[in-house]
Amino acid sequence: MWKHFARFCLLLAVSCIAKGELYEKTGVFGYFSSRDFPAPYPNNLNDNWVISVNPGYKVVLYFTSFDLEDSFVLVPCSQDFVEILDGPYGNNTMTRLCGNYDLYPDDAPKLYTQKFKSSTNLMTVRMVSDYSNDLPDTPSPVGFRAHYYAEDRNECVELREEAAASDEPESVGMCEHFCNNYPGGYYCSCRQGYVLHDDGYSCIGDCSNMILSSRTGVIESPGYPGKYSRKTDCNWKIQTEAGKNMELTFDPSFHVEEYQPGMCPYDYLQINDSSGSRGLFCGSTPPDDGAPIVSTTNWFKLHFHTDYLTELTGFRINYKINEIVCPLPDPPVHGRLAHVTEPSQTSPDFIPFGGIIRFECNSGFRLLGSPKVACLKDGSLSDHIPICEVF
Structure with missing residues (x-):
């Protein structure tokens, strides 16, 4: 019955193999051999060696002895063979080897110098033999000896x-x-x-919780004028003392990802002051078409958000801190400015926020209205200019 089974395998040019052994090899280096090496290996083998090294390393394998039956059929190495797999059993086959390099160099490995490398920290070596390794009057091949070692992967x-x-x-x-x-x-x-x-x-841009207080300065999206970074949330706060406000002026080259006109779900710049949000801005046009944006009080908050995908050039903002001033009014007819808080240092015809103006009438006239007005935070006076009427 065995003769009929062997003849069937030979006619189909297939390997009729038995269940084999599984060997585990670990460590930074080692070696192993086919069964019974250096004596001839048995028939009907299906042995597997799983080599594992530490994560972050790859397996390097080479042979110091290799002698298997060669295939004399159309399919190379279809009878006895050593198969090297990149990873565990069932993964991609790196190569299939058989024969002897001196006699069949096309199918056998070069001893010592030819290295086989896995892409991860696992490699499987499988040896299969058919029924005919001990044919009469034919030298029986003796199998192989293999060495392995761990080599650092260059993940970069x-x-x-x-x-x-x-x-x-x-x-x-x-x-x-x-x-x-x-x-x-x-x-x-x-x-x-x-x-x-x-x-x-x-x-991502290193731009979280940025506090700005200089009189003038620049705010740029990370990497400007190059592409801004993904997955970024920048927060800037410009703050100064009471009685001053600030002004933002955008460079024309504003470019933040836009979904549809006026819709900014992905990347956006948000501007807030004491009056609330000035809006979410994106697209290729600066906010307010490039006109200066003036705060209502002494602070601005800016938040720039980018998602995980598109990167554009972003924006550049010049900011400056302005002194809030009120224009000096003309004195009332038949009257005068009795007292004026020290005028603004930058604008002599103005008084600063919080400044006081007192009015008096000339002799023979009486004052109707408030004798005193103050400069408010919006740059207006607290009351109308009084008038002087004759007694």
Whole structure:
């Protein structure tokens, strides 16, 4: 019955194999051999070696001895063979080997010098033999001896290659600025002015909780005039003492992602002051068509939000702090300005916020109205100018 089974296998040019052994190999290096090596290996083998090294490393395998039955059929290595798989059993086959390099160099590995490398920390080596390894009057092949060791993966190079081959706009895990490889792993870092996002690879603008108090200054989206960073939330607060306000002037090159005209669900700039939100701004036109935006009191809050996808050039804002002043009124007819708070240092014809003007009438006239007015925070006087009438 065995002869009929063997003839059936030979006619179909297939391997009729039995259940084999499973071996686990670990550590930073090691070696293993086919069953019974250096004596001839048995028939009907299906042995597997699973090699695992530490995460962050790859497996490097080479042979110091290799002697298997070669295939004399149309399909190379279809009878006895060693199969190397990238990962656990069932993963992609890296190569299938058989024969002897001295006699059949096309199918056998070069001893010592030819290295097989996994892409992860796992590799599987499988050896299969058919029924005919001990044919009479034929030297029986003796199998193989293999050595392996752990080699550090250069994740930075791997990620760059993966990103270059990908059609996705964002390569998950790819360091946005700098990739730093170390034995067993890698980490991302960012250029000056950016910090690493919680995802571990995105670089976001270092612009949270920024307090600005100088009389003049500039606010820019991260990276301006280059593309702003994704996944970013910037917060700026411009604040000064009471009696002053501030003015924002946008450069014309405003460019923030827009969904539809007037709709800003993805990226946006929000401006707030004591009167509430001035709105969410996006698109390619500066807020208020580029006209200066003046605060109603002594502070502005700006919030810039970007999502995970589109990156544009953003914006540049020049700001300045203005002194709130009221124009000096003309004295009433038949009267005079009896007292004026020290005029504004920058505008002599104005008085600063909180300043007081007192009025008096000439002799023979009496004052109708408030004898005193104050400069209010909106730049107006607290009351009408009084008049002087004759007794």
